[in-house]
Amino acid sequence: MKDRFDLSGKIVVITGGAGFLGQKHAEAVAEFGGIPVILDLNPIQIDTVIENIRRQYPTQAAGFVADITQEAQVEKICQEILAQFGRIDALINNAANNPKIDDTNQLQNVSRLENFSLEQWNVDLAVGLTGSFLCSKYFGTSMAAAGGGSIVNIASDLGVIAPNQNLYKREGVPEQSQNVKPVSYSVVKTGLIGLTRYLATYWPEKGVRCNAICPGGVSNGQGELFLSRISSLIPMARMARPDELKGAIVFLISAASSYMNGAVIMVDGGRSVW
Template identity: 35%
Template sequence: MTTECEKFFSLKNKVIIVTGGGGFLGLGYARALAEAGASAVIWDTKNSAELEKLIAPLVKQGLAISADSIDITDETAVRSAVERVVEKFGHIDGLVNNAAAVAPLGGKEITDQFPPYEEYPLDLWERELKVNLTGTMIVTKAVAPIMMKQKSGSITNIASEVSVIAHDHRVYNDPADRRFKSIAYTTTKAAILGFTRQWAARLGSYNVRVNAFSPSGVETQAMPRDFVKRYGDLTMLGRMAWPGEYEGVVIFLCSDASSFITGHNLVADGGKSAW
């Protein structure tokens, strides 16, 4: 017997695209959506072999997950990918716009992507805007007509806590090492909120919902322990988020449990912005 609760959260027979689904959080979202009954379709710039390797254990478990090597900034490639999904499944019920140019803490890109703003290289600024905003626009623009025709769908734009607050640079090891959270990244994440509201206003009469999700930082093993402590101390819960902790939020926004929520920004930051 299916309970009312299961009906709200079930994603059975839904087809949901997750951009950046080959990444740290996106793969977890795709897995969780598939566990809730969806066919999850990953689009990521990682090559096909890498993507196949990532999803193989999940497919082996019986989860309906597929992956395609797609650059979301390539409008022609995105349009063909949408056509392929529609040909295969006949419908697209969810889109999680999760891909972004992210420099993981502990990684080597961090020094390039974290300079002081007055020295920020414009080519980097443009590259981040291109993926985080233009790419998100290209995918949304390609998927929206399918959802409008269906008169149903849910789009979730992954923003960040920096969509509503400034990043506190005191979490980094030493202010003297001049490390600042990318001005391009933070700017694009705030812009995603306006993007979300406008698309929600455009698609509401087609029964298509559009929401933003603003998560706080997730702890990884690569992060220096003192950084994790300082970052965690900024939240009311006294810690960073754990990997996997946002998957329920994404299921909620993609499912009928959130059927009257649109144009919203759901913030999951352990209370940081509510102090």
């Protein structure tokens, strides 16, 4: 059974792979013998992540500077990856605009629905949804042509429950100035679950599976008031640790999940069932 989790030699494309959680996904892939291929906007951050991974694991991790909202770039990078590695085994659609909102956030109220700009809406949907569509189109097509693969969409608990805006409340601040999780985040994350179901039924005979992970909030230096508020909404009474998505990632990419397709897996300490 252990062998079924093995990712030896598997080429795993990770969008937003230089970000906070993307690098954890890349570490998980490398630890199980796979080759993480990171796509991200920031070349310096990509280099740092690749260097860290190569230092820890004997893997040929690779990185490409890419804006996944641009079809020509995604198509070109897909060809470059195929030229370099010969195939693609998995895609993790991880990149999204993920505004860090907590009760200490001093941002103006631009996140509120009344003020949320069409421009920001379009940008957020472009990264989270259009980018995932484009990557699925090119990398998924390549997997289907080569005999199969696994697509993992990183949704969120906010893909299945609404944000509780009370988490972000600041005392003494008028309602119109209170921060909120933006509407685009809920729509992107719910949309990714739709994309998951669509893709799960699109190439099953070609061996391409697609599943979604819905992580709850991950600790990353949030303020104490926010931590105590969010913990009270979670049966396990804490946020996720950054390493706690790795098990689900390896499981869904590997043969250990060979009969899983179209699943929406909550990794949220139980928040969504309470």
